[in-house]
Amino acid sequence: MVLSVHGHVGRCSFVSIQLTAAHSTRLLASCRSLNRRALHAKTSTKSASDRRCRKIQCTGFPDQQTSTSGRQDTQQSISHSDRYRRGQKGMPYKLISALALGGTALTAYLAVSKLSGAPVVCLASGGCGSVLNSEYATVFGIPLSLLGLGAYSAVAALSIRGILSQSSKTPVSQYGVLAGGAVLASCSASLLYVLLTRFEGEACTWCLTSAGLSFGILAAACSGFSRRQLQDVAPQGGGLIAATILFLSLAWSGIDPQGAEAVYDIPYQAATVTTQSSSRGEQLAKRLNDAGAKMYGAFWCSHCHEQKEAFGSQAMKDFPYVECYPDGFHKFDDLAKQCKDANIQAFPAWIIKGQTYSGAQSFDKLEKILDSQ
Template sequence: MMRRRSTPWIHRNSRLLIGGIAILGALLTGYLTISKLSGGNVACPVSGCETVLSSQYATVFGQPLPLFGCLAYIAMAVFAFAPLAVAADHQKSLRRNLENNTWLLLLAGSTAMLVFSGYLMFLLAFQIKALCLYCLGSALFSASLFILTLIGRSWEDMGQIFFVTIVVGMVTLISTLGVYATANNPNPPSPSGTPITTTSSTAEIELAKYLKAKGVKMYGAFWCPHCHEQKEVFGKQAFSEINYVECADPKEPRRQLEVCQKAKIESYPTWEINGKLVEPGAKSLEELAKISGYKGSLKFQNKI
């Protein structure tokens, strides 16, 4: 009597593992997305996290990069769990078709995420030159999803795996290089920065003059989107009163000037108030008024 070969443990549980990792990835990138959209800072034991998340590479099509990562993880979770929602006893054909199709989607999705994460790791190491634990965590999740997809089932056609991974990998890499073509352009944005488009009310101007009189400084970089956001909150007239310190070298934008190195500036924008550095990030005018002890009008017209 022949014994029926049992299904390997990894094949029985691969979808649960893939779905679980995808959910963790969605939570991580969702937290980063909310933090960036709300103008807040992320909790991180190393300074590199905010440096990376405030860099010119952290925004794609005007939206924070973690948003796209969150959507990708959600899609992977859906692909992993979709067949499990169909009863195998009553809808065998539907369940089988879902399993076959979603395995191909999982393979394509995990390949794209692996290639994109690999490119981001390259940027961290050779362009931004900063350590971001969230980025490393996401890259680890992407690699785990790819490996689990490969070993999570019995692939009958190995040529199919090779074809899908090569095609998706090449398309992802070419698309990524295209998206970041502007960020990688050797001709950086103008050292004068993006022009301020907002106007200032009397309240913004009075706060700016107060901060200038108290010796308050704002450290930033001309390529930093959050620095421009901070300038927009003040408005053109008021920001002209701010004691602004440019940290980016005009010739090498990613190199920090010595004045900011001595001040121990690790990310932008950073305010120095009463001789102390405030937690980096764009601040509302109400926050700056409170921290600096400003007692004037708080009827500001510009908001973050």
């Protein structure tokens, strides 16, 4: 039997070949076997290539590994620096500086009043004198308002530094305002506890205002940190707060709660002028009296007594003096009406023809004022 085969099978092509049936069967079987080997070789080559690619992707070449490691270290370093920059940019330095400057002004007023012995104006009923003049207003002999002035000033300086150097990578201002806020807030919390437990029924406007400023600074400073950063500094912050409270507790440990303000319940006792008057002093006292001048003071004010001593005992009969605490210094007592109407803020205070002059004045200054009127 003879077949005429035309066409192709896989890679075997033949045209017009005269074959017998047996030859044709063997040829077809050989072509199919060749096709299977070719397909298997192609598949094996592709699998080996895929394995090599996967191995390179997983391990990389040595130079690629070094490059990848360097990039990771660089990214970690950049991430570490960016964390501080993001904290600084997010810190509300302007708000903190405003609060700190307000606290600086408040404590400066209280410190000057404390050091000069001048009365403090209180907007709340009942007055603030018994709180601000109590033993709790000092720490180891230093006025607490003076320490507060230093703390508020430091926070204000750091916040202004943060405003002026936003691009700085150093977190000095960032952590400085946080530490300052923690100290101020813990101190205010201690004072509020004393106010509630030792001075029941008395509202101290200045104390409450300072507490509000302190807590505001701390809250604003915390808002400039991420939660992770706050968790990182929590042990140090807790230690700082505990140290502040412990410091105040030690300073106030010897105070008798029942007698903390007893020293400021002072009965009136006029100080005696013992110096001799000069002719100039007597004449000047008479001129001041004739001009309607007044010197406002308090019986417990040492500077007021020194001013009287400068004029001498003989000049006292014409000396234009007004006592602002004629009934003594007592809790909840306010200034005498005449002093209050004159808006006296410090002792001694001279009012000569409508002009106020704070502090003790020399003879030359008083004569010059009288001559210029």
